[in-house]
Amino acid sequence: MIKRVDCDVLCIGAGGAGIVAAVTAAQAGAQVIIVSKGPYGCGNTRVSGGLVLRPNISPKDSVEALMRDMIVGGEFLGDQSLVESYCDRAHLAAELMEKFGLLFSRNHAGKPAPLPIPIGGHSLPRTLTTYSEGIPLGTALRASLAHTSAKILDETLTIKLLKSGSAVTGALCLRWLTGEILVIVAKQTILATGGLGWIFYPHTSNVRGVSGDGYALALDAGARLVDMEQQQFIPFALTHPESMIGIVCGEPAIAGPYGRLLDAHGGQALTHIRTRTRAEVAAAMSLAKEKGAAGEYGGLLLDLSPNLRKVVGAKMLEFLKQTFPSMIDAVRRAYGEEAANGRVPWDVFPTAHYQLGGVRVEADCRIRGLENVFAVGEVQGGLHGADRISSTSLAELFIFGSLAGEAAAKAAAEMETPACDFTSVDDGCSHSLKLPGKQGLLAPIRLIRKLQKTMWEMVGPLRDGGRLNAALSTITEISGQISDLRVSNRKECNPDLIEALELEKMVQVAEVVTRSALAREESRGGHFRLDYPKRDDGNWLKNIVVRIDEGSLRIETEDVTLSKFGLATKGGPNRLREHIQFAILSILPRSIQARVLDSRLNLGQYGGDV
Amino acid sequence: MQTATVLVARYDPDQAKLVENTYSLPLKEDATVLQVLLHIYENRDSTLAFRYGCRCAKCGECAVEVNGRPSLACLTKATPGMRISPLRNLPPVRDLIVDRSPLDKRLSTQRLYVSAAVCEALGAMRIPEVYRRLAGCLECYGCVSTCSQFDWKNEGFGGPYVFVKLAQLHLDPRDTEDRRAQAASLGIRRCSSCRECRCVKGIPIRRDAIGILLGERQRE
Numbered sequence A: 001m002i003k004r005v006d007c008d009v010l011c012i013g014a015g016g017a018g019i020v021a022a023v024t025a026a027q028a029g030a031q032v033i034i035v036s037k038g039p040y041g042c043g044n045t046r047v048s049g050g051l052v053l054r055p056n057i058s059p060k061d062s063v064e065a066l067m068r069d070m071i072v073g074g075e076f077l078g079d080q081s082l083v084e085s086y087c088d089r090a091h092l093a094a095e096l097m098e099k100f101g102l103l104f105s106r107n108h109a110g111k112p113a114p115l116p117i118p119i120g121g122h123s124l125p126r127t128l129t130t131y132s133e134g135i136p137l138g139t140a141l142r143a144s145l146a147h148t149s150a151k152i153l154d155e156t157l158t159i160k161l162l163k164s165g166s167a168v169t170g171a172l173c174l175r176w177l178t179g180e181i182l183v184i185v186a187k188q189t190i191l192a193t194g195g196l197g198w199i200f201y202p203h204t205s206n207v208r209g210v211s212g213d214g215y216a217l218a219l220d221a222g223a224r225l226v227d228m229e230q231q232q233f234i235p236f237a238l239t240h241p242e243s244m245i246g247i248v249c250g251e252p253a254i255a256g257p258y259g260r261l262l263d264a265h266g267g268q269a270l271t272h273i274r275t276r277t278r279a280e281v282a283a284a285m286s287l288a289k290e291k292g293a294a295g296e297y298g299g300l301l302l303d304l305s306p307n308l309r310k311v312v313g314a315k316m317l318e319f320l321k322q323t324f325p326s327m328i329d330a331v332r333r334a335y336g337e338e339a340a341n342g343r344v345p346w347d348v349f350p351t352a353h354y355q356l357g358g359v360r361v362e363a364d365c366r367i368r369g370l371e372n373v374f375a376v377g378e379v380q381g382g383l384h385g386a387d388r389i390s391s392t393s394l395a396e397l398f399i400f401g402s403l404a405g406e407a408a409a410k411a412a413a414e415m416e417t418p419a420c421d422f423t424s425v426d427d428g429c430s431h432s433l434k435l436p437g438k439q440g441l442l443a444p445i446r447l448i449r450k451l452q453k454t455m456w457e458m459v460g461p462l463r464d465g466g467r468l469n470a471a472l473s474t475i476t477e478i479s480g481q482i483s484d485l486r487v488s489n490r491k492e493c494n495p496d497l498i499e500a501l502e503l504e505k506m507v508q509v510a511e512v513v514t515r516s517a518l519a520r521e522e523s524r525g526g527h528f529r530l531d532y533p534k535r536d537d538g539n540w541l542k543n544i545v546v547r548i549d550e551g552s553l554r555i556e557t558e559d560v561t562l563s564k565f566g567l568a569t570k571g572g573p574n575r576l577r578e579h580i581q582f583a584i585l586s587i588l589p590r591s592i593q594a595r596v597l598d599s600r601l602n603l604g605q606y607g608g609d610v
Numbered sequence B: 001m002q003t004a005t006v007l008v009a010r011y012d013p014d015q016a017k018l019v020e021n022t023y024s025l026p027l028k029e030d031a032t033v034l035q036v037l038l039h040i041y042e043n044r045d046s047t048l049a050f051r052y053g054c055r056c057a058k059c060g061e062c063a064v065e066v067n068g069r070p071s072l073a074c075l076t077k078a079t080p081g082m083r084i085s086p087l088r089n090l091p092p093v094r095d096l097i098v099d100r101s102p103l104d105k106r107l108s109t110q111r112l113y114v115s116a117a118v119c120e121a122l123g124a125m126r127i128p129e130v131y132r133r134l135a136g137c138l139e140c141y142g143c144v145s146t147c148s149q150f151d152w153k154n155e156g157f158g159g160p161y162v163f164v165k166l167a168q169l170h171l172d173p174r175d176t177e178d179r180r181a182q183a184a185s186l187g188i189r190r191c192s193s194c195r196e197c198r199c200v201k202g203i204p205i206r207r208d209a210i211g212i213l214l215g216e217r218q219r220e
């Protein structure tokens, strides 16, 4: 019983990227359907920190300067034409977000208040914040969708992309609440399914549905995935209690100018944390753990208290509470009030945060090698290379979501609805359609948990050949066990079925990540190997590209083209300059320091009640 | 670790009613309601349907009732003997899952988006403090569970979620519609003598949203 619906533009995924694309396409006159596995507007976009790129705050800033920071930050793996396409449109992001209904935090004069200093790999201040992190962004996205004619089919999981020749013609979907199977025939399709952090659960900051479906959908349709070994682990996440493992509690900047990272022996695992990249800090922490210097809960101690002795540190904590209320609440629930005030150290360890690799696209976000299909948001690969500098992702959803939405609407207006052959739909996924009622021995969730544990332990922030090979054999074993799944047969809300469908894709994506990680015999960015601990530009200025060839994965390498910025390019944080700024601040009288900081951090506007 | 009994009231669409299941399971001191649901799902019954996403009170997916009060499963401590049930006042679908769409639809039918002829982006404006508190609303729909006046079939009455959205818009310097008048037409007068609203994350709905729309409080 397969039902068919037609549309001009189909958006798969209703986080930021999918909704922006849908709204843009609908505003351009296209008939749009947007599907999402979870409730719409709820993905990683809503749970994010709400830090948003706004270039040109400083008169010293330019498109070139931003490109340099992204390419240097990405350790030269990024696709420079895609980075250029992003940076050219980067000024649009914050403006578009407010047009969608979001409001950025304002300063005393009522103007959008950027963070006063560069964070997370930027050379200049470029970050706006919101009231309540990513939550109001989720609200704005839902509201803006309500303002268009786009048809929302949420809790609808895409099982397979439909194809005719090299063109994508829509998708086969399962409506979870009703159990109905749907064929959506679309002139243009936009893949916006987000990342894959869930394959590392519980060691992830990502939400439940973000389990990498889009990578598997794209691979299956003939796309290539690039640099999938590049997984960003954000260094600071909670280690306990069990219910909160992996919940993010900050990036390196949170350490402030005087914060320390202590191992179980009281030694400093790393210095100058504030200006280091997420990858550097995560690697140092993993190494410390490997050497047996982690504490009872497997973490290190992030001690913010030295900051409190200085005016700047006290103000910084006030700022954190105001700007990241949910994050600080999480710290309070886990470690108590004194910890939330920075007086007691936080037990922290890295957590899987962002998949840097992804579907290979052209500079206009069309998936390379296929027709009538785009990839936007975290599922896309190539933009961030081997590391992502802060605040760039939420902006990306608007920068590229709008680009793809507009292009898709335009292309759809110039073509006919593609033909769709129902029998071939049935052939391609009869296996998935037969899952309900399958009488095996294993509940899908059991295999999922086994896979997640393996991915974290063997393909996590610390890798080597031995671990990666061990992971591969477990993945193969799990893949074999899939034939013995037990899936209940009911129609509405069948969690077994969702999980069985996810599992198949997770296993494939896990294999892609692991084999890409085995292939890259060096350490770079989000990929840290004990057996090859150094970056090796001589041999590894290469992208790792994966595709399916006659039913099995094929891993290849391609030289990176340094079309605009060569290895000698300088970018990223200027440690000396920042050091001098803090030094100057600290010699001012305390009351003046307090006043300067209140104004620059936008504090004290509303009295104490925030 | 102690062994405890918990009750899960699961909606059965075939019988069109809630069926109570009792589970006895190990309960750690600091366990959350979400962990209990996951424990049942992973070890006892993989047909148990419930929603969750972020595990840290941000996605708004995990709202259920615990002992008759709307709660985020990920934020609420599990206690022996507790009863977990679906949110009331929205159509139940199966187990702990309710249909969110009747409220989703009101975003368009009630124009719960910023209405402005030209939406000037990134301009200078003063944003009231209450706006900042309301901005934390997760759209989890927990609050409608507490409102005896709310009926998903009746668009004539707004209910707590819609009033929170209207208050946000009323406080948004860009919005040009008269949201107080809209709230009045959606029956907010009925709230004058009521104090029942409860938000799963402690947003003072009655004071900060309804109070503002009723004109009991100024914008500040």
Ligand SMILES: Cc1cc2nc3c(=O)[nH]c(=O)nc-3n(C[C@H](O)[C@H](O)[C@H](O)COP(=O)(O)OP(=O)(O)OC[C@H]3O[C@@H](n4cnc5c(N)ncnc54)[C@H](O)[C@@H]3O)c2cc1C
Pocket (backbone or CB within 6 Å): A012, A013, A014, A015, A016, A017, A018, A035, A036, A037, A038, A039, A040, A041, A042, A043, A044, A045, A046, A047, A048, A049, A050, A051, A052, A053, A156, A157, A158, A159, A192, A193, A194, A195, A205, A206, A207, A209, A210, A211, A213, A214, A248, A353, A354, A376, A377, A378, A379, A390, A391, A392, A393, A394, A395, A397
């Ligand atoms: C805790 C956290 C904090 C962050 N903080 C920041 C920050 O401050 N600044 C910043 O720039 N970035 C931040 N990021 C990164 C950023 O939030 C994400 O990269 C971004 O939100 C991804 O958006 P997206 O639209 O691509 O995917 P998501 O928002 O994750 O949405 C994915 C959508 O796809 C759907 N989907 C998945 N599979 C399927 C399928 N098979 N069929 C149908 N639908 C499917 C999901 O249901 C969901 O609707 C953060 C990330 C996390 C996790």
Ligand code: SF4
Pocket (backbone or CB within 6 Å): B146, B147, B148, B149, B150, B159, B160, B163, B190, B191, B194, B195, B196, B197, B206, B210
């Ligand atoms: S105040 Fe009472 S009637 Fe009004 S929305 Fe809240 S619970 Fe419902």
Ligand code: SF4
Pocket (backbone or CB within 6 Å): B136, B137, B138, B139, B140, B141, B142, B143, B144, B160, B161, B164, B198, B199, B200, B201, B202, B203, B205
């Ligand atoms: S007001 Fe509170 S309970 Fe109601 S939807 Fe928002 S977060 Fe949920």
Ligand code: FES
Pocket (backbone or CB within 6 Å): B052, B053, B054, B055, B056, B057, B058, B059, B060, B061, B062, B063, B072, B073, B074, B075
């Ligand atoms: S799981 Fe996201 S709010 Fe509870």
